[in-house]
Amino acid sequence: MITVLAYSRGFWPLFLHVLGAMTLFGVVLAAFVLAIAGLPRATFTSLLVALPAWAVTLACAFWIESDEGLDNSNATWIGIGHAVLEPGLIVLLGALGTAWWWRRSGKTVAARISMGLSGVYLLLLCLAWLAMSGKWGS
Amino acid sequence: MSTADWLLMFHITAAFLFVGGSVAAGVLNVLAVRAERPSEAATMLRLIKALLPVIFVGVGGTLLFGIWLWHELHFSLGAAWIWISLALWVVANALGGVGGRHQERSRELAERLAGEGDAPSDELRALLRDPTGAAISYAAGAATLAILVLMIWKPGS
Numbered sequence: 001m002i003t004v005l006a007y008s009r010g011f012w013p014l015f016l017h018v019l020g021a022m023t024l025f026g027v028v029l030a031a032f033v034l035a036i037a038g039l040p041r042a043t044f045t046s047l048l049v050a051l052p053a054w055a056v057t058l059a060c061a062f063w064i065e066s067d068e069g070l071d072n073s074n075a076t077w078i079g080i081g082h083a084v085l086e087p088g089l090i091v092l093l094g095a096l097g098t099a100w101w102w103r104r105s106g107k108t109v110a111a112r113i114s115m116g117l118s119g120v121y122l123l124l125l126c127l128a129w130l131a132m133s134g135k136w137g138s
Numbered sequence: 139m140s141t142a143d144w145l146l147m148f149h150i151t152a153a154f155l156f157v158g159g160s161v162a163a164g165v166l167n168v169l170a171v172r173a174e175r176p177s178e179a180a181t182m183l184r185l186i187k188a189l190l191p192v193i194f195v196g197v198g199g200t201l202l203f204g205i206w207l208w209h210e211l212h213f214s215l216g217a218a219w220i221w222i223s224l225a226l227w228v229v230a231n232a233l234g235g236v237g238g239r240h241q242e243r244s245r246e247l248a249e250r251l252a253g254e255g256d257a258p259s260d261e262l263r264a265l266l267r268d269p270t271g272a273a274i275s276y277a278a279g280a281a282t283l284a285i286l287v288l289m290i291w292k293p294g295s
Contacts, residue, residue, distance in 0.1 A: 015290045019283075025154055026161025029192070033162070033185050034169075042169050042182075049165070126154075133150035134143055 013063035020056035025125050027053060028118055031095070035115035040106070043114060044099040050092060058085045076137025084128035091121045145207045152199025153289070159193035160234075160282060167241065167275070171266045174258055176251035179266060183245035190238075197231060217295060223288045226281045233278035240271040 031046035061081060065071050070078060095117035102110035130136075139147075163186045170182035201224075208220060244265050251259050265271075 011291055015287065018290065019286065022154055022157040022286075023161050025158035027165055029158055029189070030162035030165040033166075033188060037181060037185055039181070045169075046165055126151075129150060129154050130147060134139055134147040 010067065013060045013067060016056055017060035017064060020053050020060060021125070021129065024050055024053040024057055025122070025129075028092070028095075028121055028125065031099070032115065032118040032122060035099070035111060035118055038111065040099060040103040040111065043118075044096070044103050047092070047096040047099050047114075047118070050096075054085070054089065054092060061085065075135070077131045077135050080131035080136065081128050084124045088121065088124050091117050091124065095121060142207065142210045145203050145210055149200060149203035149207055152196045152203060153286070154196070155192050156196025156200050157282060157286065159189050159196055160279065163189050163193065164275070164279065170244070170248075175256050176248040176259060176262055177256045179262060180245055180248035180252050183241055183248060186241060187245070193234075197227075201227060213295065219288045219291070219293050219295065223285050226285045226288070230278050230281035230285065233274050233281065237271065237275045237278055240268070240274065244271075 027046050027050045031043050031050070034043040034046055065073070065078070095114050098110050098114040098117065101107070102114055166182045166186045166189070170179045170186075173179040173182060204220075204223075208217075213220060244262070247259075247262050247265060251257070251262055
């Protein structure tokens with residue numbers, strides 16, 4: 001039992017971090033295709049679901065860093081992960097905000113911005129998982 | 139980067155496409171179930187079909203790069219967690235296929251009803267909320283989640 005508990009201390013943060021990131025990618029992907037299909041309400045709802053997934057991913061990233069003594073690491077792959085999750089939140093909030101504007105106004109420009117920002121955020125997530133899984137610069 | 143690093147990067151990329159694509163399909167399915175008019179449900183179910191290439195690339199990539207990594211990292215041929223993951227991969231895909239056929243029937247009905255006046259239909263609602271169809275989709279999701287648990291836990295390695 002003690003072994004299981006000791007082992008699970010390392011398992012849970014990584015599992016929740018990866019699951020959160022995969023869920024984040026999935027809901028933003030859904031928002032992107034919904035935006036292409038011209039559905040403002042569904043795009044907004046999907047992007048709203050991305051926020052808890054983002055929070056789980058980031059919280060578990062800090063948990064892993066704390067457990068593994070990586071708090072002060074300068075590794076490139078950790079830097080890219082943080083850059084995508086922290087300043088990258090502006091892109092996600094931008095997509096969400098413009099989806100809300102699109103839902104309220106029905107303006108095409110809002111639809112295009114929301115779709116574009118969702119697409120950019122998908123590319124950023126892709127960059128982050130490539131950097132982290134390949135341990136770039138380690 | 140070593141060969142193993144490259145393979146791991148492609149394996150994880152495929153896993154993101156597999157799980158992320160499945161999550162996106164799940165979101166669209168929920169929106170289809172909650173749709174009021176058949177045309178709305180048909181649109182959501184058509185979008186799921188558009189996501190299938192993403193899921194298929196993920197499904198194929200996880201298997202291909204996973205088996206390659208197994209050889210490259212010299213994991214034992216008797217590694218139970220890998221064999222269980224492979225069995226779960228087969229189960230997840232078989233259940234996903236059955237669930238997909240159920241969604242296809244729903245889409246065909248939704249499109250027919252959309253062309254016949256687009257009035258809300260009890261028949262479509264019943265098909266979209268069919269407990270067996272939902273149970274199959276949840277079981278496919280649970281199998282996929284179990285694979286992720288085994289891949290991160292790697293019990294016995």
